[in-house]
Amino acid sequence: MSNVAENLKIVQQRIAKAAVSCGRNPQDIRLISVSKRHPVTAIRAAFAAGQVDYGENHLQEALTKITECDIEGIRWHFIGALQSNKTRSVAQYFDWVHTVDRLKLAERLNTQRPHHASPLNVCIQVKLIDEPQKTGCSPDKLEDLARAISVMPRLKLRGLMCIPPPMTDFVGQRDRFLELNKLAAGLNLGKMGLDTLSMGMSDDLEAAIAAGSTMVRVGTAVFGPRPVKPV
């Protein structure tokens, strides 16, 4: 078995154990393997081991890999910083985007999603604490943005995403993730039918699952340490 296949198994076991220990069904948590900076050979190995969802954060690198991979049934998630000049390619080549944080981006994606494709799955990235250099929608603007996206025909609002600052203690990690869960629950009162909390990475996926995560984005634990330069 390749390293990647073995790592995937270990990560799936971590997910299952975390789910069971808080009374959740492991099937309700989807693993997004974050393949950024790793070569297409690693993606092929993971796909052969049954892994379907891949996260990329650098558009140019992702487009090269998506074209090169050309695997039927693979799903691509854009998880990087989103700017207006990137929306067209994201709308064209990805199945999911986790990092929408303002109306203008959503409007562009909605206009640019090709008509032969199903609506683009969208998560709103939320900024949980006020750090000026951080991207993400602030909680007080969240409801307006969610309402606007929920009526866009070429987008499907699925939920919320966050990237909290790294913390080492489980309780601290979990409490941050619970804030996102609460924000999502507040929106669901408006019957938007959200079903996704995109939160948790290699070092905090257990805490994220304890706080209700439905998608963990895991890079290092699946593919090993990232090469310094993109492939």
Ligand SMILES: *Cc1c(COP(=O)(O)O)cnc(C)c1O
């Ligand atoms: C790189 C990245 C990850 C994966 O991080 P690891 O610590 O390697 O698991 C998850 N989410 C986002 C947005 C990332 O950019």
